[in-house]
Amino acid sequence: MKRKKYMLDGIKKVSERKKRANELITNLNIKLRTGWTPWAEVTSSRQYTSIIDVIDLYHKYLAKLYKAGTIKENTLKDYEKRLRVFEEYIFKHVPAIVYVYQIDQTFISDFLDYILLDRDSSARTRNNYRTWLSSLCTWMVEKQYILQNPVERIKQLAEDEKKRSALTPSDLQKLQKYLKKENPHFLLLCQFAYYTFIRPDEISNIRLSDIFLKEQKVFIASSISKNRRDGMVGLNDILIKSMLDLKIFSQPSHYYLFGKGFKPSKEKTTTRVYRNYFYKVRAALKFPETYQFYSLKDSGIRDLANAEGIVVARDQARHADISTTNKYLKGSDMTVHEETKHFEGNL
Template sequence: MPKKNLLSQKKRSAIHEIVGWKLPKFHQASECYVAFSAFNPEKGKLCMKKIMLGHIHGKRQQRQYGEDLVKRITEKLVNGWNPWIESEQPLEYTEFNVVCEKYKEYLFKLYRENNMREESVATYSSCLNILREWKEKKHINLFYSYQFNHSIVGQFLDYVFIDRNNTLQTRNNYLAWLKTFCKYMLERGYISNDPTASYSLVQRRNLRKSRDVIPDGLLRELHEWLEQHNRHYLLACYMLHYLFVRPKEMSYLKVGDFSVKRKTLHLHGSNTKNRNDAVITLPDHVLKLMLELGVFNNPSHYYLFGEGFMPSETYHSEKSFRDYWDRRVRKALNMSARYKFYSLKDTGITNMLRANTDILTVRDQARHSSILITDIYTPKDIKEANKCILGYRGVL
């Protein structure tokens, strides 16, 4: 084929793909049918499709049915329907809203099977709701699942980052969720390729946590203030600072989870971040405070931190720990906003390492998956030669 003809054919194919389709028309002569053209990606051009109506008896009935069919087909074409693709990949023509509802059902099923945390389900559901609200608000042409493509992903990420004025971290969080959402759709045949594949997390320069390690002097002030005003909340601070129990995990702690004899706390996998059971050492001074507060005089099924942070039969959310810290503790001690309740955990790990506690011991107490994670907390001023190793010599 001459080069000129080949280029001409490619140009026509590109034009046809841009046009996409032509309006359907009703025909009633020797044959009765509705005909329309749509871009056939396999052939690279617009192809005509006929829907015969000869089985309908009576000219009037044929015309009425044909005109209604023209309206329905036109609406489907406007929404992105393509008969040639549908015949090859029918699941890609599942309505996007239907896919979203199925995805939500999938998330809640994972949660019921203890395969996803409640916070993750809530976060993923929130991201999905924002996506659907954006689609409706901006009138995005996203009717069928196959239309969820690279361009749509880019537009949505820009909406999150620029229009909603969120941080780069939030933009990255949404992209991470989009990748899991697209994986779900790809595995089920709702899309034929991953539209997030070319997008990556944007690295933030000068990355720094929004919280700081609390200095020793301020820790002493905190202890003195809580000793006078709320010793039960002091116990909560101990749990985070010495046992490294996360606030969410703390909210599920029960009196029966503690062993006075063994001086341990048993964490149940259903409530932990990594879904694993764990046994944590209970320091003597923490156990002493629990005894002084009469914690073990309560039934074993009582939550350790109920109303007023006292043992109770009623569950209280982890939000109460942060609220009390922000509204009472931080204001009373005139603390910087960078000293958060969760700073107690960072500070506890750092100070335990600073006290020359073996890093493996700290790793196990903090339930880190790797020493590398624990080492992040190691202060630079103690990253020096280990005296135990300096004098060691083996048999070689």
């Protein structure tokens, strides 16, 4: 508790002084009940904006970014989901959070603890929320709702290694043999992920018109690419043969390559459908849970890097730097050039 004095002795008449004091008491009580404090370091009237109004404005801001093509649909859904969790926490917080200036380091830290402890989330999920909150607070600083980003002083937590592993060569062969009989179209999808390293969400947006059969390549437009840049990826002989065998190019060019039923279709399919079907195949083949649909990309990068070198794998994966490609290679997967074993130095 701190004492805050309002000096009224400048008002000469006692009756006027009492009247002014009663008005002051009434107004202060109303403001205090809504979360206001005379000790708040508020330098702008915007910092007294209702947090509800600020969140509503941020919803509209995200919708505008999506409409302009600045963020993708998955990003919009992810941000909106996190924003809803944040709103729920604000509404049930005691004491009440009313003004935007109350979003400080203590509040953010408590919210991240809520994500980690109360919601029993992983350190990775908590860190993802921290990253998202930093972008939200950066936006609020830009709009002058808060003075500084309170997330900057909150550290990331150490994360466990991702529970995802590349398929072994023998398991890749088992997968190929099983799907060739059970679902050749899903086999083509798996081969596409394995040989091209294209991300699942990007694959779901590829149309037949994006494939250049004679040049054996596929175009990834910036509008569907994660890095927001146009890209071109090679298609090897196995993929071309599989697509021709399945008569993929007999369908209209505007069709999605892997639509409904994993076949060319005018109806787009979500990556959730890809994952769910892969889980069924994984169960049928009794593969470990560390095998995920995205593991096909891990497996492809490993095998291409070992066969043709990490630079080739880097370019096929559209990585800006080899260090990114290296993250897909575990210690046992990394190549050792024979030349290094027989190199004669000068020491």
